[in-house]
Amino acid sequence: MVKVFIYPVNSLILADLVERFGHEPLAVMNQVREKVTSISLDSPPMNITPEDPKIGLRFAAVEVPAGVRGRMALIGPLIEEAEAAIIVEDPPVNFGCVGCNRTNELMKYLVRSKDMPILEVRYPESEDNASEFVYKIAAFLEALSGETGEETNDENKPGPEAENKGEPAEERKT
Amino acid sequence: MNSDGPETVKIALVSCGSEYSGVQPEFEAAAEQVNAKFVYPEIDVESIDNIGKEFGLEVASGDLRLMMARARAVVEGLTHVDGVFITTCFRCAEAAIVRNEVRRYIHKHSNIPVISYSFTERTSAGTLLTRLEALTTVARRRHLLAREVQTGLTAGIDSGSTTTKAVVMRDNEIIGRGWVPTTKVLESAEEAYSMALEEAGVKREEVQALGTTGYGRFLIGEHFKAQLIQEEITVNSKGAVYLADCQKGPATVIDIGGMDNKAISVEDGIPGMFTMGGICAGASGRFFEMISKRLGTDITELGALAVKGMQENVTMNSYCIVFGIQSLVNSLAKGATPEDVAAAACYSVVEQLFEQQLQEVDVKEPLILVGGSSLIEGVPKALGDLLKINVLVPRDSHMIGAVGAALLASGYTED
Numbered sequence: 232m233v234k235v236f237i238y239p240v241n242s243l244i245l246a247d248l249v250e251r252f253g254h255e256p257l258a259v260m261n262q263v264r265e266k267v268t269s270i271s272l273d274s275p276p277m278n279i280t281p282e283d284p285k286i287g288l289r290f291a292a293v294e295v296p297a298g299v300r301g302r303m304a305l306i307g308p309l310i311e312e313a314e315a316a317i318i319v320e321d322p323p324v325n326f327g328c329v330g331c332n333r334t335n336e337l338m339k340y341l342v343r344s345k346d347m348p349i350l351e352v353r354y355p356e357s358e359d360n361a362s363e364f365v366y367k368i369a370a371f372l373e374a375l376s377g378e379t380g381e382e383t384n385d386e387n388k389p390g391p392e393a394e395n396k397g398e399p400a401e402e403r404k405t
Numbered sequence: 406m407n408s409d410g411p412e413t414v415k416i417a418l419v420s421c422g423s424e425y426s427g428v429q430p431e432f433e434a435a436a437e438q439v440n441a442k443f444v445y446p447e448i449d450v451e452s453i454d455n456i457g458k459e460f461g462l463e464v465a466s467g468d469l470r471l472m473m474a475r476a477r478a479v480v481e482g483l484t485h486v487d488g489v490f491i492t493t494c495f496r497c498a499e500a501a502i503v504r505n506e507v508r509r510y511i512h513k514h515s516n517i518p519v520i521s522y523s524f525t526e527r528t529s530a531g532t533l534l535t536r537l538e539a540l541t542t543v544a545r546r547r548h549l550l551a552r553e554v555q556t557g558l559t560a561g562i563d564s565g566s567t568t569t570k571a572v573v574m575r576d577n578e579i580i581g582r583g584w585v586p587t588t589k590v591l592e593s594a595e596e597a598y599s600m601a602l603e604e605a606g607v608k609r610e611e612v613q614a615l616g617t618t619g620y621g622r623f624l625i626g627e628h629f630k631a632q633l634i635q636e637e638i639t640v641n642s643k644g645a646v647y648l649a650d651c652q653k654g655p656a657t658v659i660d661i662g663g664m665d666n667k668a669i670s671v672e673d674g675i676p677g678m679f680t681m682g683g684i685c686a687g688a689s690g691r692f693f694e695m696i697s698k699r700l701g702t703d704i705t706e707l708g709a710l711a712v713k714g715m716q717e718n719v720t721m722n723s724y725c726i727v728f729g730i731q732s733l734v735n736s737l738a739k740g741a742t743p744e745d746v747a748a749a750a751c752y753s754v755v756e757q758l759f760e761q762q763l764q765e766v767d768v769k770e771p772l773i774l775v776g777g778s779s780l781i782e783g784v785p786k787a788l789g790d791l792l793k794i795n796v797l798v799p800r801d802s803h804m805i806g807a808v809g810a811a812l813l814a815s816g817y818t819e820d
Binding site: 273274275276277279280281282283284285294295296297298299300301302323324325328329330331332333335 | 421422423424425426427428429430450451453454464465466467468469470471493494495496497499500524525526527
């Protein structure tokens with residue numbers, strides 16, 4: 232089981248895919264759940280208090296807007312914890328969105344700076360591309376299982392043809 | 406805000422995600438104090454993907470696109486609100502563009518009052534209170550703001566950060582004035598009010614209604630049992646158009662106060678867009694006090710000095726009051742004349758006002774300059790030179806808040 236950071240960090244579809252392959256999705260929903268249930272509700276609806284943007288200073292300097300630092304207080308620890316990551320580029324809002332592109336830029340940079348397997352794919356624009364999109368993610372997740380010595384379904388194992396397929400997935404694996 | 410239990414005002418909160426910045430409770434607390442409720446205009450989630458092209462402003466951040474979609478829902482009447490509060494993170498350029506354009510869009514396509522503000526995680530409810538109070542007043546009490554003539558015997562007290570002003574008015578005339586430095590809020594108000602009553606030759610119990618405004622409005626309002634306790638944005642704009650005799654049509658009111666400045670776009674005496682600034686006291690009357698002190702001149706003489714000087718001879722930037730004083734010290738050390746320094750100080754304050762605030766309101770003539778700083782002759786001159794328009798300084802321009810309060814309070818003499 233690998234801890235997989237997902238981008239968009241609140242994508243239910245990505246989180247579900249990661250889970251289906253036996254890994255742990257690092258999604259912001261869990262952080263928010265913890266925020267709103269484990270301590271007293273001081274700052275509804277997200278319970279992000281003025282202390283959170285200060286926690287965010289670990290990831291972004293004080294001149295970075297409070298909204299970025301508040302979001303990073305939730306998301307930054309997930310990136311630190313991550314052992315692998317999937318980044319989906321240019322998704323529509325209903326696929327997942329944290330609302331702030333400065334946060335997106337910082338998040339992706341921090342992910343790419345980590346020495347870990349990363350899959351970068353573009354959100355599909357057609358049905359054909361969608362199958363390939365899912366296949367690439369599945370192959371990546373399968374491969375992660377292989378790397379950790381877990382049992383994998385050989386049929387889903389990524390072969391050489393799974394990589395560099397071109398559109399829609401502008402894939403980057405490290 | 407008054408004692409007759411105002412009805413709840415619905416304000417659309419159009420923000421870039423203030424719930425992520427730790428300031429949401431402060432927003433809610435400020436709204437609660439003025440009996441307002443924030444609502445979030447409902448939109449179709451998929452519209453966020455297309456709104457950039459439809460609105461004409463394509464930005465990358467989803468929440469900024471959400472702001473545009475919500476603004477459109479308000480303008481199209483899909484969500485009924487009494488006012489709009491647009492707010493984004495301080496220091497975010499992308500958000501600043503959207504904030505300004507969304508504010509202009511709502512103002513252009515509806516009559517709904519709107520204010521904008523950029524927040525940090527340190528923004529407090531107190532900072533927001535005056536702005537939300539003004540917004541709710543415009544939404545809730547247009548009938549009060551429509552008053553153009555003062556009737557009966559009323560008084561107004563403006564408890565400002567630097568000075569406390571009081572006036573007594575009878576049948577549309579100012580009959581008594583009091584103006585003292587603010588030290589202890591209540592004592593200064595007592596002193597100014599007593600001065601005004603004495604000049605007017607009336608007793609306190611004869612006054613039919615009293616209005617209070619300014620930073621100390623709640624404290625003195627309770628102490629004097631005022632009928633009207635009102636923030637300075639609506640009161641000052643009302644007082645300004647009243648004294649300048651510009652109650653009909655558009656006007657722009659600029660109030661350079663002791664601690665912060667207000668720029669208010671007014672239509673028929675009712676504030677539309679306004680900004681309340683003051684990143685630093687370098688752009689306020691406080692800077693003039695410091696300049697006067699350093700030049701060894703009384704603040705009442707600073708204006709005459711400035712008119713004789715050439716601001717071009719001295720480089721001064723009062724974006725920050727510390728840098729401003731540094732410029733002053735350096736220029737004096739280089740042999741600059743007090744006249745040139747005084748002129749540069751006036752120009753610098755006006756320049757800050759222009760750069761920080763006048764970009765956010767539509768400057769329409771007549772431009773009415775009020776507040777204590779308007780009495781420094783160099784200030785209206787510098788403002789006129791910068792904007793290339795005639796600046797109107799009405800009589801009693803420094804008493805504007807007290808006059809506005811007395812005028813609005815006269816609405817209570819008829820109740």
